[in-house]
Amino acid sequence: MRAFLLPRRPICAGCAGWRLSSFRHQLSTLSGQPQTRYSSSKSLSKPNLPQGPCRTRFAPSPTGYLHLGSLRTALFNYLLARATNGQFILRLEDTDQSRLVGDAETRLYDDLRWAGLSWDEGPDVGGRFGPYRQSQRLKLYDAHADRLVQEEKAYRCFCSPSDLEAHKKQAHEHGLPTTYPGTCLSISPEESEERAARGDRYAVRFKSAKAPAVIQDLVYKRYRKAEPEEDFIIRKRDGFPTYHFANVVDDHAMEITHVIRGAEWLISTPKHVELYNAFGWQPPKFAHVGLLVNMERQKLSKRHPGVNMSWYQSEGVLPPALLNFAVLLGWHQGRGKDVMSLDEMVESFSLKFTKGDIVVSMDKLPYFQRQHTGRLLTEDPPNMTLLTAHFVDPIETIISNIESSKSGEHMDNNIDPSLLGDLVPTMSPEQGNPQSYILKALRASRPPTSTLESFVGDNKYLFWTVPQTVLEERLNDIDIENLALESKPATAGDSITFLETAFRNKPAPWTAENLNPLLKKAAAAITFVDKTSGRAVETGGYSFLRWVLLGRDKGPGLGDVMELLGKEETIRRLQLASKVASGRVGGGD
Ligand code: GLU
Numbered sequence: 001m002r003a004f005l006l007p008r009r010p011i012c013a014g015c016a017g018w019r020l021s022s023f024r025h026q027l028s029t030l031s032g033q034p035q036t037r038y039s040s041s042k043s044l045s046k047p048n049l050p051q052g053p054c055r056t057r058f059a060p061s062p063t064g065y066l067h068l069g070s071l072r073t074a075l076f077n078y079l080l081a082r083a084t085n086g087q088f089i090l091r092l093e094d095t096d097q098s099r100l101v102g103d104a105e106t107r108l109y110d111d112l113r114w115a116g117l118s119w120d121e122g123p124d125v126g127g128r129f130g131p132y133r134q135s136q137r138l139k140l141y142d143a144h145a146d147r148l149v150q151e152e153k154a155y156r157c158f159c160s161p162s163d164l165e166a167h168k169k170q171a172h173e174h175g176l177p178t179t180y181p182g183t184c185l186s187i188s189p190e191e192s193e194e195r196a197a198r199g200d201r202y203a204v205r206f207k208s209a210k211a212p213a214v215i216q217d218l219v220y221k222r223y224r225k226a227e228p229e230e231d232f233i234i235r236k237r238d239g240f241p242t243y244h245f246a247n248v249v250d251d252h253a254m255e256i257t258h259v260i261r262g263a264e265w266l267i268s269t270p271k272h273v274e275l276y277n278a279f280g281w282q283p284p285k286f287a288h289v290g291l292l293v294n295m296e297r298q299k300l301s302k303r304h305p306g307v308n309m310s311w312y313q314s315e316g317v318l319p320p321a322l323l324n325f326a327v328l329l330g331w332h333q334g335r336g337k338d339v340m341s342l343d344e345m346v347e348s349f350s351l352k353f354t355k356g357d358i359v360v361s362m363d364k365l366p367y368f369q370r371q372h373t374g375r376l377l378t379e380d381p382p383n384m385t386l387l388t389a390h391f392v393d394p395i396e397t398i399i400s401n402i403e404s405s406k407s408g409e410h411m412d413n414n415i416d417p418s419l420l421g422d423l424v425p426t427m428s429p430e431q432g433n434p435q436s437y438i439l440k441a442l443r444a445s446r447p448p449t450s451t452l453e454s455f456v457g458d459n460k461y462l463f464w465t466v467p468q469t470v471l472e473e474r475l476n477d478i479d480i481e482n483l484a485l486e487s488k489p490a491t492a493g494d495s496i497t498f499l500e501t502a503f504r505n506k507p508a509p510w511t512a513e514n515l516n517p518l519l520k521k522a523a524a525a526i527t528f529v530d531k532t533s534g535r536a537v538e539t540g541g542y543s544f545l546r547w548v549l550l551g552r553d554k555g556p557g558l559g560d561v562m563e564l565l566g567k568e569e570t571i572r573r574l575q576l577a578s579k580v581a582s583g584r585v586g587g588g589d
Helices: 068-083 104-115 138-150 161-173 189-197 243-253 263-279 309-314 319-327 342-348 362-378 384-406 434-444 452-458 468-475 492-504 512-525 540-550 558-581
Strands: 055-058 087-090 154-157 203-206 214-217 221-224 233-235 258-262 285-289 483-485 526-529
Touching: 055 068, 055 258, 068 087, 068 104, 068 258, 068 285, 068 319, 068 342, 104 309, 104 319, 138 154, 138 203, 138 233, 138 243, 138 263, 154 189, 203 263, 214 263, 214 285, 221 263, 233 243, 243 263, 258 263, 263 285, 319 342, 319 362, 362 384, 362 434, 384 434, 384 452, 434 558, 468 540, 468 558, 483 492, 492 512, 492 526, 492 540, 492 558, 512 526, 512 540, 512 558, 526 540, 540 558
Parallel strands: 055 087, 258 285
Antiparallel strands: 154 203, 203 233, 214 221, 483 526
């Protein structure tokens, strides 16, 4: 059974929620930041948002699939770009060729689009700063690495992996730092050129500063590591750049103004800033957002069911519900309104992020699912893509499985087939349009609160006719002995005839709006007499009509029910009820 509102197994039941929720870290307190190169006349001046359009990027490595944390990163960057009329860029960081996962790239596009995100530039859509796959930009990195070598800000390192390994081992044994000892630093530029020219394999190392770099972060403020960086590699022996180098070269080349990424990258940022400084470039502004952790305060593991996109997809979680859930993992809307569509997130986005680890509690997900289900079923114009995928198609399948179970072909359902008549004509593909009928039924009903199976069960007589036997049995629930029609004692048959005449003659259109006033009058004309008080129960006609049309099942308002069933089916049900009420069924008339 496809649970559509609740994860079937609560994952972190009873979780207390976010660990830190202070928003002291406001953008406005940061001063002395270099201005970014990107400028535009469009100034938006929203509080806690940078002035002018921001260019942001999501830069995943196709070494795995999108997960909750990376979706959140993509979302924050997307929101900042949209909120400032800027651009959101997708860049594939595929320089670690040994770890590539075959279908990661296509899955990434599919999952991001499934979630409702789009990008202005990227490997699949192009853009003026392309190509957007790092493996296709190797010449650019080479040129930049060469430039640093020429300027003596970097140097070739001819040490073999086994040399480096041996050094590490020895240093470790002597309790010394295992960082690169600077073996090739002393090679003269001439010798280095010569060895490179004769084909010796080499990596390129950056000459790091002697003192640790100080960086400014929009969330963590001033950040400085205790130790200086070692001379880190910027170009590997296989000719590919390292993550740090390609990331910096590309963020500069693509005119990225803001980098929002997980706090696990904070530790790498001093390296990046050193590279920016070496090139004489302005670094983008950085915002490192809190790590996602589980209830035990450990980094979310890949095995946590709420990590994988495929889990949300198979559980039927609505993409807007997931985005809403994800956006609040480290960001706060600030105006006490936590249910938001993507557009509303854009509208209220700010750079007020939470500092510190974020405990992921799945408890809130069902709440967002319910809220977004309600929105989806009522909003105009309807979002047909989501409605069809999440409601209409699965409901159609459930109904057709139940139909098969009547002939014993399919037994897995929660509804007793003996309670069901035939499918209503509109549900048969030959006579009606089941998809649009299901959609109308959904929109007329209260938002489903549990599973789609129970929605079908609760509203079964919108989809199937009410069998005579069910009507007969449920007639016992109504006190037809004490019925009055327009204040005079009447039989159930009289009352039904009265209703039938009223509705049969009702001029078109057969819509709830047009039927409701008549329905109200007719319902008021039929009263029950309360046996003890002897008083008439007003609007008894509603209860009576609910028996006629739905065998007394709960469901949408009767005007909507009549509109859904259509005039012909409504009249047919009235006639059948008339027979049942008059006790003439089966006796011939
Ligand atoms: N390629 C890195 C990743 O896989 C990007 C980190 C960053 O945003 O700089 O997450």
